[in-house]
Amino acid sequence: MVGLALILVWVVLALAAPILPMPPPNAQDIVAIGNPGSSAAHWLGVDISGRDMLSRLIWGARTVLAVAPLAVLAAYTVGCALGLAAGYFGGWVDTIISRFSDVILSFPIVVLYVILIANIGASVANIIVAVVLASAPGVGRIVRGLVLSLKHHEFVLAAYLRRETDIYVMVVELLPNCRGPLITDFCLRIGYTIITIGTLGFLGLGLPPPNPDWGGMVHQATAMMTVYPHMALYPAIAIVSLVLGFNLLADGLTELSMSD
Numbered sequence: 001m002v003g004l005a006l007i008l009v010w011v012v013l014a015l016a017a018p019i020l021p022m023p024p025p026n027a028q029d030i031v032a033i034g035n036p037g038s039s040a041a042h043w044l045g046v047d048i049s050g051r052d053m054l055s056r057l058i059w060g061a062r063t064v065l066a067v068a069p070l071a072v073l074a075a076y077t078v079g080c081a082l083g084l085a086a087g088y089f090g091g092w093v094d095t096i097i098s099r100f101s102d103v104i105l106s107f108p109i110v111v112l113y114v115i116l117i118a119n120i121g122a123s124v125a126n127i128i129v130a131v132v133l134a135s136a137p138g139v140g141r142i143v144r145g146l147v148l149s150l151k152h153h154e155f156v157l158a159a160y161l162r163r164e165t166d167i168y169v170m171v172v173e174l175l176p177n178c179r180g181p182l183i184t185d186f187c188l189r190i191g192y193t194i195i196t197i198g199t200l201g202f203l204g205l206g207l208p209p210p211n212p213d214w215g216g217m218v219h220q221a222t223a224m225m226t227v228y229p230h231m232a233l234y235p236a237i238a239i240v241s242l243v244l245g246f247n248l249l250a251d252g253l254t255e256l257s258m259s260d
Contacts (some may be wrong), residue, residue, distance in 0.1 A: 083143025
């Protein structure tokens with residue numbers, strides 16, 4: 001419940017961003033640059049360019065909450081397809097998919113993201129592509145293991161006796177019975193993806209400016225951290241709180257699945 005509450009706070013703020021009484025995220029207050037700390041006009045202060053920190057945090061949440069779940073959902077679509085095929089058919093299909101997964105998973109994840117984004121460019125679509133390429137093999141490996149343990153159960157044999165197609169058995173009989181571990185892993189991967197988006201933004205490979213980007217906000221504040229630490233502290237807290245929310249939610253879902 002705590003994790004869900006943390007997520008809902010950011011979701012509500014992100015949805016209400018257009019109607020909240022705050023400056024636009026890219027509007028500059030030149031006067032406030034001389035005193036960038038908290039004030040009546042800027043509750044969390046401004047960044048080095050005079051842009052309202054609270055506004056950029058909330059508008060940045062809109063991007064994170066849209067990109068991270070969408071990227072993980074795309075990765076799950078590909079990963080589930082690969083895992084179902086590998087676990088169900090076995091043989092050469094399993095060998096090819098498993099060796100491909102081994103190659104991708106052998107790369108350090110941050111290095112793999114940096115290589116991909118540096119070569120295909122920084123944009124929302126390219127970040128989603130990078131997440132799919134990096135995460136789908138891991139999802140596929142989880143699904144493959146679950147399918148291998150389920151495909152000889154009685155309900156699958158009953159589907160064979162009814163002369164159901166392979167697609168039907170995989171999608172209707174096997175995949176729903178994998179949902180417990182997959183739901184937990186889905187929440188965890190959203191948290192990992194949020195960290196990845198923040199890391200790419202900090203390295204200058206995130207969303208192109210002037211889009212509000214939490215990792216990019218930390219990167220821009222590094223030169224002023226010793227004087228005005230709030231410029232880096234607030235976006236870092238935003239990242240931590242949202243990732244913590246998804247991790248706590250995943251823990252809670254795990255306990256619920258175990259109790260069932």
